[in-house]
Amino acid sequence: xxxxxxxxxxxxxxxxxxxxxxxxxxxxxxxxxxxxxxxxxxxxxxxxxxxxxxxxxxxxxxxxxxxxx
Amino acid sequence: xxxxxxxxxxxxxxxxxxxxxxxxxxxxxxxxxxxxxxxxxxxxxxxxxxxxxxxxxxxxxxxxxxxxxxxxxxxxxxxxxxxxxxxxxxxxxxxxxxxxxxxxxxxxxxxxxxxxxxxxxxxxxxxxxxxxxxxxxxxxxxxxxxxxxxxxxxxxxxxxxxxxxxxxxxxxxxxxxxxxxxxxxxxxxxxxxxxxxxxxxxxxxxxxxxxxxxxxxxxxxxxxxxxxxxxxxxxxxxxxxxxxxxxxxxxxxxxxxxxxxxxxxxxxxxxxxxxxxxxxxxxxxxxxxxxxxxxxxxxxxxxxxxxxxxxxxxxxxxxxxxxxxxxxxxxxxxxxxxxxxxxxxxxxxxxxxxxxxxxxxxxxxxxxxxxxxxxxxxxxxxxxxxxxxxxxxxxxxxxxxxxxxxxxxxxxxxxxxxxxxxxxxxxxxxxxxxxxxxxxxxx
Numbered sequence: 424x425x426x427x428x429x430x431x432x433x434x435x436x437x438x439x440x441x442x443x444x445x446x447x448x449x450x451x452x453x454x455x456x457x458x459x460x461x462x463x464x465x466x467x468x469x470x471x472x473x474x475x476x477x478x479x480x481x482x483x484x485x486x487x488x489x490x491x492x
Numbered sequence: 493x494x495x496x497x498x499x500x501x502x503x504x505x506x507x508x509x510x511x512x513x514x515x516x517x518x519x520x521x522x523x524x525x526x527x528x529x530x531x532x533x534x535x536x537x538x539x540x541x542x543x544x545x546x547x548x549x550x551x552x553x554x555x556x557x558x559x560x561x562x563x564x565x566x567x568x569x570x571x572x573x574x575x576x577x578x579x580x581x582x583x584x585x586x587x588x589x590x591x592x593x594x595x596x597x598x599x600x601x602x603x604x605x606x607x608x609x610x611x612x613x614x615x616x617x618x619x620x621x622x623x624x625x626x627x628x629x630x631x632x633x634x635x636x637x638x639x640x641x642x643x644x645x646x647x648x649x650x651x652x653x654x655x656x657x658x659x660x661x662x663x664x665x666x667x668x669x670x671x672x673x674x675x676x677x678x679x680x681x682x683x684x685x686x687x688x689x690x691x692x693x694x695x696x697x698x699x700x701x702x703x704x705x706x707x708x709x710x711x712x713x714x715x716x717x718x719x720x721x722x723x724x725x726x727x728x729x730x731x732x733x734x735x736x737x738x739x740x741x742x743x744x745x746x747x748x749x750x751x752x753x754x755x756x757x758x759x760x761x762x763x764x765x766x767x768x769x770x771x772x773x774x775x776x777x778x779x780x781x782x783x784x785x786x787x788x789x790x791x792x793x794x795x796x797x798x799x800x801x802x803x804x805x806x807x808x809x810x811x812x813x814x815x816x817x818x819x820x821x822x823x824x825x826x827x828x829x830x831x832x833x834x835x836x837x838x839x840x841x842x843x844x845x846x847x848x849x850x851x852x853x854x855x856x857x858x859x860x861x862x863x864x865x866x867x868x869x870x871x872x873x874x875x876x877x878x879x880x881x882x883x884x885x886x887x888x889x890x891x892x893x894x895x896x897x898x899x900x901x902x903x904x905x906x907x908x909x910x911x912x913x914x915x916x917x918x919x920x921x922x923x924x925x926x927x928x929x930x931x932x933x934x935x
C-alpha cells in the first residue's frame with residue numbers, strides 16, 4: 424500500500440507538471456492567434472506580452488504565442 | 493517496493509504515449525505549449541522508468557525472493573555487483589534496462605539540444621516518445637519483471653557462473669546504451685533530413701550521438717567476441733564455426749550491434765565532413781586497427797588443434813602453425829570440492845625450446861544445490877596462454893584414473909584482434925565526434 428501511495432502521489436505531481444504548459448493562459452489576437460513582432464534595437468519583442476525575443480524565434484518564450492514572420 | 497515498480501512502469505507507459513502524441517501535435521500545429529508538454533511527458537516517462545528500474549535493483553540487492561526474477565537469478569551469497577547485473581540476466585530485465593536507456597538518452601538529448609533546434613525538436617521528441625512507448629509497453633505488458641511468486645523460497649537459485657564475469661555483466665548495458673544512442677541520433681537526423689534543414693547545431697547533435705552509439709555498439713561487439721573467445725568450448729574454433737558464432741551473438745543483441753556499428757561509423761564520418769576531412773589521429777587509428785583486425789582474423793584460419801590422452805606425468809610433442817615444437821607434460825588430474833561446486837582440473841607444463849616453461853590449467857566445474865541436484869549446467873574453463881604471436885589453449889575433455897583427455901589448440905595472432913579492435917573503437921570515436929568548427933549551415 425505504501426508503494427502504491429508513494430507512486431500515486433509522484434504520478435499526480437508529475438501529471439501537474441506535464442499539464443502546466445497547457446493550462447497557462449495564452450493571450451491571443453482575435454484574428455489568427457499570431458502576434459506581429461515589435462522591432463527593437465537588438466532583436467524584437469512580442470506584441471502580445473512585450474517580452475524580448477531571441478533572433479529567429481517563432482514562438483514567444485514568455486506567453487507562447489506564435490510570432491508572425 | 494514491488495507495487496511501486498509495477499505502478500511506475502504503467503505511469504511511464506502513459507507519459508510516453510502522452511509525450512509522443514503531444515510532441516507530434518505540437519510540431520504539426522506549430523503549438524509551443526503542446527510541444528513543451530510533450531517534452532515534459534517524455535522526461536517524466538524517463539523518470540518513472542528509472543524508478544521502476546531502481547525498485548527492481550533494490551529487490552535484487554535486498555534479496556527479495558518474492559519477486560520471480562530475484563528468486564530465479566540471484567542468491568544471498570552473491571556479491572553486490574553481480575546482484576545488480578543479475579537484473580538483466582533474463583528477458584524482462586533486459587527490456588526494462590533498454591527502456592531506461594531510451595528514456596535517459598532521449599531526455600538528455602531533448603535537454604542538451606533544445607537551443608538551436610526548436611523548430612524540429614517536437615518531431616524529434618515525438619519519435620523518441622514512440623521508441624520509449626514501445627519499450628515501456630513491452631516491459632509492462634509482455635515481459636514484466638515485477639511478477640510476484642505465491643510461494644516465497646528461502647533462497648534464490650543464483651546466477652549462472654558463466655554470467656558472473658565483468659565482461660558478461662557490462663555487455664547488455666553497453667549494448668542498450670548503444671542502441672538507444674543510435675535511436676536518438678536517428679530521431680535528431682530524420683526530421684532534419686525530411687525538412688532538408690541541417691543547421692550546425694543539429695549536425696553537431698547528430699554527430700555526438702552517432703559517436704556515442706559507435707563506441708557503445710562496437711565496444712559491445714568486442715566484449716561479445718572476448719566472451720566467446722574465453723568461453724568454455726571454443727578452444728580452437730572461435731568465430732569461424734557456426735556454433736561459435738551463435739554463441740558469440742548471444743541472441744539478437746550482437747547482430748544489432750554489428751549492423752549498428754557498420755551504419756554508425758560512415759554516418760558519423762559523413763556528418764563530420766567526409767573521409768577526407770578526418771582528424772589525422774582518427775585516420776591513423778582506423779587504418780592501424782583495420783589492418784591488425786583483418787590480419788588477425790585471416791590468421792585464425794591457420795589455427796590448429798590436437799586431442800590427446802595423457803597419463804599423469806606423460807608428455808606429448810605438438811607442432812604449432814609456425815612449425816615450432818611444443819612439449820606438454822601432464823601434472824595429473826585432480827578433483828576438489830569448493831563451497832558450491834566440484835572442480836576437476838588438469839595442469840599441463842608447456843615448454844617450447846629454451847623458452848621458459850609455463851603451466852596451463854583447464855577446469856571442469858559441476859554445480860550442485862543443497863539437495864545435491866544439479867544447479868547449473870557443468871562447464872569447462874579453457875586454459876589460455878596468450879602472447880603476441882599466438883595463443884595456446886588447453887581444454888580438459890575427460891578425466892579418468894591416472895589419465896586425462898585434453899585438446900591442445902593454437903590460435904595465431906589472436907591478441908591482434910583485441911589491439912586492433914580497441915584501435916578501431918578509438919579511431920571511430922575520433923572520426924565521428926563533431927569537429928570544433930562544424931562548417932556552414934546546410935539548408
